[in-house]
Structure formats: C-alpha cells, structure tokens
Amino acid sequence: MTDLTLMKTLHIPAKTKIVQLVMDGVGGAPRALDGKTELEAARTPNLDALAAHSQLGLAVPVRPGITPGSGPAHLALFGYDPLTYVIGRGVLEALGIGFELQPQDVAARGNFCTVDEQGRITDRRAGRIATEVNQKLVALLRDIKLPGIQTFVETVKDYRLVLVLRPTAGQTLHANILDTDPQQLGVPPLPARAQDEASEATAAVVNQWIAAAREILKGHPPANSLNLRGLARDPGLPKFSEVYGLKAAAIATYPMYRGVARLVGMDVLTVAGEEIEDEVETLRAQWEAYDYFFFHVKKTDSAGEDGNFEGKSKVIEHVDRAVIPAILALNPDVFIVTGDHSTPSALKSHSWHPVPTLFWSKYCLPDGVGEYGERACARGSLGVFPATDEMPLAMGHSLRLSKYGA
Amino acid sequence: MTDLTLMKTLHIPAKTKIVQLVMDGVGGAPRALDGKTELEAARTPNLDALAAHSQLGLAVPVRPGITPGSGPAHLALFGYDPLTYVIGRGVLEALGIGFELQPQDVAARGNFCTVDEQGRITDRRAGRIATEVNQKLVALLRDIKLPGIQTFVETVKDYRLVLVLRPTAGQTLHANILDTDPQQLGVPPLPARAQDEASEATAAVVNQWIAAAREILKGHPPANSLNLRGLARDPGLPKFSEVYGLKAAAIATYPMYRGVARLVGMDVLTVAGEEIEDEVETLRAQWEAYDYFFFHVKKTDSAGEDGNFEGKSKVIEHVDRAVIPAILALNPDVFIVTGDHSTPSALKSHSWHPVPTLFWSKYCLPDGVGEYGERACARGSLGVFPATDEMPLAMGHSLRLSKYGA
Numbered sequence: 001m002t003d004l005t006l007m008k009t010l011h012i013p014a015k016t017k018i019v020q021l022v023m024d025g026v027g028g029a030p031r032a033l034d035g036k037t038e039l040e041a042a043r044t045p046n047l048d049a050l051a052a053h054s055q056l057g058l059a060v061p062v063r064p065g066i067t068p069g070s071g072p073a074h075l076a077l078f079g080y081d082p083l084t085y086v087i088g089r090g091v092l093e094a095l096g097i098g099f100e101l102q103p104q105d106v107a108a109r110g111n112f113c114t115v116d117e118q119g120r121i122t123d124r125r126a127g128r129i130a131t132e133v134n135q136k137l138v139a140l141l142r143d144i145k146l147p148g149i150q151t152f153v154e155t156v157k158d159y160r161l162v163l164v165l166r167p168t169a170g171q172t173l174h175a176n177i178l179d180t181d182p183q184q185l186g187v188p189p190l191p192a193r194a195q196d197e198a199s200e201a202t203a204a205v206v207n208q209w210i211a212a213a214r215e216i217l218k219g220h221p222p223a224n225s226l227n228l229r230g231l232a233r234d235p236g237l238p239k240f241s242e243v244y245g246l247k248a249a250a251i252a253t254y255p256m257y258r259g260v261a262r263l264v265g266m267d268v269l270t271v272a273g274e275e276i277e278d279e280v281e282t283l284r285a286q287w288e289a290y291d292y293f294f295f296h297v298k299k300t301d302s303a304g305e306d307g308n309f310e311g312k313s314k315v316i317e318h319v320d321r322a323v324i325p326a327i328l329a330l331n332p333d334v335f336i337v338t339g340d341h342s343t344p345s346a347l348k349s350h351s352w353h354p355v356p357t358l359f360w361s362k363y364c365l366p367d368g369v370g371e372y373g374e375r376a377c378a379r380g381s382l383g384v385f386p387a388t389d390e391m392p393l394a395m396g397h398s399l400r401l402s403k404y405g406a
Numbered sequence: 407m408t409d410l411t412l413m414k415t416l417h418i419p420a421k422t423k424i425v426q427l428v429m430d431g432v433g434g435a436p437r438a439l440d441g442k443t444e445l446e447a448a449r450t451p452n453l454d455a456l457a458a459h460s461q462l463g464l465a466v467p468v469r470p471g472i473t474p475g476s477g478p479a480h481l482a483l484f485g486y487d488p489l490t491y492v493i494g495r496g497v498l499e500a501l502g503i504g505f506e507l508q509p510q511d512v513a514a515r516g517n518f519c520t521v522d523e524q525g526r527i528t529d530r531r532a533g534r535i536a537t538e539v540n541q542k543l544v545a546l547l548r549d550i551k552l553p554g555i556q557t558f559v560e561t562v563k564d565y566r567l568v569l570v571l572r573p574t575a576g577q578t579l580h581a582n583i584l585d586t587d588p589q590q591l592g593v594p595p596l597p598a599r600a601q602d603e604a605s606e607a608t609a610a611v612v613n614q615w616i617a618a619a620r621e622i623l624k625g626h627p628p629a630n631s632l633n634l635r636g637l638a639r640d641p642g643l644p645k646f647s648e649v650y651g652l653k654a655a656a657i658a659t660y661p662m663y664r665g666v667a668r669l670v671g672m673d674v675l676t677v678a679g680e681e682i683e684d685e686v687e688t689l690r691a692q693w694e695a696y697d698y699f700f701f702h703v704k705k706t707d708s709a710g711e712d713g714n715f716e717g718k719s720k721v722i723e724h725v726d727r728a729v730i731p732a733i734l735a736l737n738p739d740v741f742i743v744t745g746d747h748s749t750p751s752a753l754k755s756h757s758w759h760p761v762p763t764l765f766w767s768k769y770c771l772p773d774g775v776g777e778y779g780e781r782a783c784a785r786g787s788l789g790v791f792p793a794t795d796e797m798p799l800a801m802g803h804s805l806r807l808s809k810y811g812a
Contacts, residue, residue: 003469003489006469006489010472133445150416170675190457268616293415363435363750363752363753363757363759365435365436365443365780365781365784366436366441367781367784368749368781379785381781381784381785381790382783382790383789383790385470385790389470389471391471392469392470392471392472393470393471394471395471396470396471396472396757396758397471397758398472401471401472401473401758402473402479403473403474403475403755403756404468404472404473404475404488405474405475405477405478405488405492405493406475406476406495406498406636
C-alpha cells in the first residue's frame with residue numbers, strides 16, 4: 001500500500017495544481033428499469049467528454065468488501081491507509097465545527113435522545129430537535145463542572161453536540177471507552193465503559209458528566225437525555241505540507257469533511273453558502289493561493305441515503321453542469337473525479353462497492369472510454385485500485401516527485 | 407509484494423527456459439499528432455503477432471506515481487521489492503564496470519568537475535571530458551595512499567569514475583555518508599559527512615582521499631576537481647540460484663545493467679559489440695548453458711531521454727525485427743517483453759507511468775489483443791500489476807515451482 005514515507009522523501013516543489021473532486025457516495029447500484037446506476041442514468045456530457053481524455057478505474061477505499069465510514073473513506077482519498085490511521089468520531093465532530101482541539105483533549109460526539117419514565121430510549125435522536133433548542137440545552141450543560149478538567153459543550157446541529165474534556169492539572173486523559181448509545185430502542189443507555197486500565201479514570205469522569213447532564217435534561221423533553229459516542233483523542237496525523245509538500249485547501253460545506261481536511265493539515269476555506277455554486281465561487285477566488293484542492297459535494301450521498309435514485313442522478317447532473325466546466329476553465333494540471341465510497345439508493349446507506357474514478361492529467365494515457373460510470377470505469381486502465389493510490393498518482397502526474405533511487 | 411521466501415521454498419528443477427526482454431524505458435506518452443505513444447506508433451508486426459498469443463498488462467516498478475531509477479526498476483523486474491532491497495549508486499557503478507567488489511568494500515561514484523579559483527563548481531561534469539582524458543587522470547589518482555586501506559580508482563566513461571576503499575588491517579568501513587556533490591553550480595563541494603557515528607572514521611578517510619585528489623587535479627582543467635556520490639557497500643542481495651534455483655545469464659552492453667545483474671548472481675555474458683545483433687548472437691551462443699536470460703536493450707531509453715520520439719519508435723522496430731523472431735526461433739518456454747520503467751520522449755526522463763508488458767508461455771491464456779502497446783496492455787488480463795510479479799509468474803509458467811501446501 002501507499003507509503004507516506006516515500007512521499008515525504010521524494011516530493012519536490014512545482015507550480016502545478018491538483019483538484020480532487022469528491023462526490024460523496026457517488027457509486028451506486030442498478031435499478032430494475034434498465035439496469036443503470038444513478039451515475040449511469042445521469043446525463044453528464046461534460047464528465048463523459050472529460051472521461052474520453054482520462055484514465056478510469058474503480059477505487060477501493062478500505063479493502064474489498066468493506067463499507068467505509070466517511071472518516072476512513074476520506075483518509076484513503078488523501079493517501080492515508082485507513083487501517084493504519086484511525087480517527088475517532090468524536091474528534092471528527094469537534095474539528096468539523098471548527099473546535100480548536102488540543103492534543104491532550106478527549107472529544108465525544110453527543111446525541112440528545114428521548115427516554116421514557118424507566119429510562120429506556122424511545123427516540124435515539126430526540127425527535128430531531130431544532131438546532132435552536134439544541135443551543136439552549138447546550139448552554140445549560142455548560143454549567144457542569146468537573147474537578148481538574150475543563151469541559152466544552154458545543155452544538156453541532158439538530159440533535160447532535162460535541163463534548164470535549166481538557167485536563168488542566170497535568171493529568172492525562174485516555175479515550176479507549178465504549179459508546180453509551182446501545183443503538184436500539186427500548187433499552188437504557190449503557191455506561192461509558194473503559195476498554196483498558198489507562199482509560200478507567202477518564203471513563204469515571206465521563207460517567208460523572210453524563211449523570212449531571214441527564215439530571216439537567218430531565219425537565220426538557222423530548223431531549224430529556226443524551227448519549228456519547230466515538231470518544232477519541234487527536235490521532236496526530238502527518239500533515240499534507242509535510243507528506244506531499246502541498247499547500248492544500250478544502251472546499252466543503254458539511255462539518256465532518258471540513259474536520260477530516262483540517263486533521264491532515266488543509267486550510268478549510270470559507271464558503272459563502274451551502275450550494276455547489278458557492279463552493280465553485282470559493283475555488284475560483286482561492287485558485288492562485290493553493291497547490292491542491294479537495295472539493296467536496298455532499299448531496300450525492302444524502303440522496304443515496306434517502307433512497308432517492310432520481311435525486312442522486314440530478315445532483316450528479318448538477319455537478320456535471322456547474323462544477324466540471326468551471327474547474328476545467330481554471331486549467332488544473334491534475335483533475336480527479338471520484339467519491340469517498342458508494343451510496344446506492346437501493347441500499348439507503350454507504351456500501352462496499354468500489355468507487356468510479358476518473359483521472360485526468362496532461363501526461364495521462366487516455367483509455368478512450370467516453371463515459372464516466374461504474375461499468376465504464378471497470379473497463380479503465382487504472383483497474384480496481386486502492387483509493388490511497390490517488391494522491392501518489394496525482395503527485396507523479398503533477399511532476400512533484402523526484403526519482404526513487406539511481 | 408513478492409515474497410522471496412516463497413520462491414526459495416518452492417522452486418524445483420526443470421529443463422524449461424525463461425527469457426525476460428527488457429526494453430529500457432519502453433513506455434511512453436502520446437504525441438499531439440495522433441495521440442499515439444512511441445510504442446504505439448512503431449510498426450511491430452512480430453510483437454503484435456506474439457501479443458495475440460500472450461497475456462498483456464501494465465507493470466508498476468516501485469509504487470503507483472513513483473518514477474524509478476534504473477537500479478530499483480531492475481530489481482523489481484528480478485522480483486526484489488525495491489523498497490526492501492536498496493543498492494547504493496556507488497556499488498552499481500563499481501559492479502557495472504566489472505569491478506570485483508568484496509563485501510567489506512566501500513564504493514563511490516565519482517564525477518570529475520570544474521571549479522573556479524574560489525573553489526566554486528562551474529561545471530558538474532567537467533565539460534564531459536573524453537574517456538581518454540579520464541583514464542590519464544585516474545592513473546594519477548591511483549598514487550594516493552591511505553593508511554591501512556587499499557584504494558582502487560577506475561574510469562567508468564566520460565567524466566565518471568569509481569573509487570573503492572578496501573580495509574586491510576581488520577578494520578570495518580561504513581558507508582552512511584552523504585554525497586559531496588551539492589547538485590548546483592556556484593557553490594563549493596560539500597565535505598563527505600557521516601550520517602551515523604559508525605561512519606565517522608570512514609568519512610574522515612574519504613575526505614583525506616578527496617583532499618589529495620583535488621591537490622593532484624588542480625593543474626588539470628577542466629577536470630580540476632571531483633565529487634563523490636552514492637557511497638555504499640554491497641547490500642548482499644539473495645542470489646538467483648538460491649531464490650529461484652535458476653542458472654541465470656545477463657546480456658547487456660551498458661555497465662549499470664551488467665552491475666545489477668551481477669548483484670543478484672547472474673553470469674554477465676560477454677557481448678562482442680554494442681549492437682542489438684551482438685546481443686542476439688550472445689543469446690544464441692549461450693542458449694544451452696542457462697535457464698534464464700535477462701536481455702537488455704538500452705537505446706529505447708536513450709532516445710526517450712533525448713526527447714527523440716521517432717528515434718525511440720525506430721529502436722522498438724529494430725527490436726521487433728532483429729530480436730523477437732530470433733528469440734522465438736530458440737523456442738523458449740516463457741518469454742516476457744517488458745521495460746524497467748517508462749521514458750516518454752515528451753518528458754525526456756524516466757517517468758512514473760506503468761510499463762507495457764507482454765507475457766507469453768505455452769500455458770498462458772491469451773487475451774486475444776493483437777497489439778503490444780500501452781493502451782493494448784491496459785486492456786490485458788494481467789491488469790496493472792507489480793513488476794515484482796513477473797518472475798514468480800515466469801517460475802509458475804515454466805513449471806519450476808512445487809505446490810504450496812497440501
């Protein structure tokens with residue numbers, strides 16, 4: 001697999017520019033009507049024309065057969081083997097809302113939930129309460145004090161929050177602790193259970209905070225309880241500048257993806273709105289300032305998760321129209337169109353299917369397959385390849401690597 | 407990657423013969439005219455006919471995106487992962503001129519260079535002095551004596567030489583020492599700096615030799631100084647006889663490739679001249695004496711490095727005419743046509759592009775693609791595969807491996 005050491009050793013300066021366009025969950029599955037996937041059914045004249053001058057392939061985010069979460073899937077696209085580099089969900093959430101996480105912090109994702117009088121969970125998302133309600137509850141939770149530990153409670157959106165514990169008295173916190181969310185209804189939350197001896201003291205502190213929080217929330221149905229998930233510390237990933245020598249920028253509107261990008265050292269750019277056109281505007285405005293752009297489109301995945309085949313095709317058509325010509329007009333040296341994973345609307349969830357990927361550069365040898373789609377990519381010269389290869393290939397094709405050995 | 411242990415454990419005797427024809431830098435990039443590469447543009451009726459009965463694929467010498475030097479690229483073809491097995495440049499150069507390197511020796515590549523009155527480098531190659539001038543200067547340098555160390559100074563060609571230090575008094579030399587060539591003009595050479603404590607004594611000896619050499623060269627412009635690069639010891643690679651049980655021969659005219667072949671235990675055969683026809687003659691003459699032949703063609707790479715698209719195509723056509731029918735007439739059991747890396751004339755240098763590879767054996771399942779070229783190979787059943795797989799495949803197809811497990 002990809003060796004980051006090789007990248008660290010060989011990268012050289014260049015003036016070339018790389019764009020990695022990630023349509024979240026772009027890969028799909030065939031519908032009964034005509035056996036086409038969402039991507040194959042979409043009308044994408046710009047992507048098809050670009051495909052004719054590109055190499056195609058199917059990217060495997062983690063390993064064959066494995067369905068990745070968003071964190072691992074993006075790490076792979078960035079060249080970090082997700083089995084080697086592991087990020088806890090709590091850390092992703094904290095970074096995603098722009099929280100300045102410190103190396104000693106322990107972060108957890110929190111979900112407000114509804115419990116009945118016996119303390120059994122009746123709604124794991126507390127009826128998806130409005131973000132404004134969340135903010136009011138979070139303000140109350142900030143009053144909870146723990147001895148020797150600073151706590152931060154932050155609203156994410158809807159029913160989701162982040163809890164960060166920061167040691168103040170020289171102590172060390174450990175985060176090998178199980179989720180309290182039992183992932184089912186009709187049972188009470190679980191205690192925060194340490195998975196190793198080092199984490200036991202921290203688990204005790206976490207349980208203390210949870211007890212205080214539930215006491216406060218009792219009077220505020222439907223959000224009359226909460227769960228913590230993905231307790232974790234900053235994994236201290238190597239940074240893009242160090243690994244690739246790239247000045248890297250992330251253009252993404254959804255907190256999670258902004259978070260992963262920050263973790264690998266990208267500048268996370270301000271996007272004026274939530275629309276794809278706003279992201280394109282940011283790309284244009286910042287084009288001269290960076291070597292590499294991670295450009296993330298969320299709505300392909302959302303439509304897939306909703307089981308909306310037509311909707312997903314429409315998002316892809318929107319990207320084809322609004323993003324592809326705009327990026328080509330900027331004249332990048334390497335342009336990759338890919339996804340972090342597949343999200344077939346037939347499954348309404350992420351899946352293990354390898355991800356249709358288009359790789360264009362001035363120095364690529366085009367396959368001559370004039371279509372961007374799952375089956376078209378299966379005929380491409382990149383073959384079925386680890387997603388972690390995308391960045392090393394981009395580095396080669398952008399003339400940013402020196403020769404290995406004499 | 408390939409596990410040499412597996413080969414060592416499983417190889418069995420057989421009477422079959424393997425030929426690995428390496429057209430150095432054979433892979434290319436498309437020209438504007440018609441989008442064809444050097445190989446695709448070449449008229450190669452014999453290779454195309456052979457391709458129709460072969461399996462095709464694209465070999466990755468080191469890792470995707472990585473441009474290999476000749477040493478690592480050839481190690482990969484021989485089945486040795488070049489990230490695991492590393493050879494210093496000095497060793498390659500010494501072996502390439504037929505120097506009988508001993509395990510305790512330290513070898514360095516030397517370049518004569520020109521310095522100004524302040525000792526700053528004005529030409530890193532001393533105006534590419536003639537080999538005859540090099541030989542006269544080397545004769546002078548042989549007078550330098552070091553206490554307790556035997557020194558060998560040898561001409562390579564043009565401005566290049568080899569220095570070998572051999573301990574005589576039971577001491578041990580170490581070679582973790584940086585190059586003295588600063589790789590730029592207008593600055594003085596660097597001292598030979600040890601990178602670990604064990605190498606400090608050797609670095610001192612090297613600096614002593616360099617000082618004496620520069621004193622001698624002072625009066626001989628343009629070669630009035632020199633630099634040493636790639637200080638190294640024989641890495642003690644496992645040998646072909648031991649790994650594969652093959653009696654292996656190398657047919658190559660250029661020192662570097664003869665050197666790598668010797669390092670893995672091949673017999674390096676005498677070739678009567680510099681021409682491809684001379685190499686074919688050697689193959690014919692030695693056919694009965696060996697199990698495996700590494701047949702190296704240098705001029706594909708040279709033309710690529712010169713940016714000579716037409717010239718590179720012509721070398722390939724020459725091979726098609728003069729080598730392919732001759733090898734087939736000898737009736738090999740496995741015949742591989744490949745390259746060590748790509749050298750697109752558009753780049754005038756080695757590149758990261760995977761290498762078009764043709765694999766023929768009596769037992770292969772032909773792809774039915776009647777062309778040997780980059781895009782034809784991209785459609786082949788070998789897919790994009792590590793170059794280190796070529797030898798294990800050759801071993802299998804030549805019935806030289808026993809079953810793994812019961």
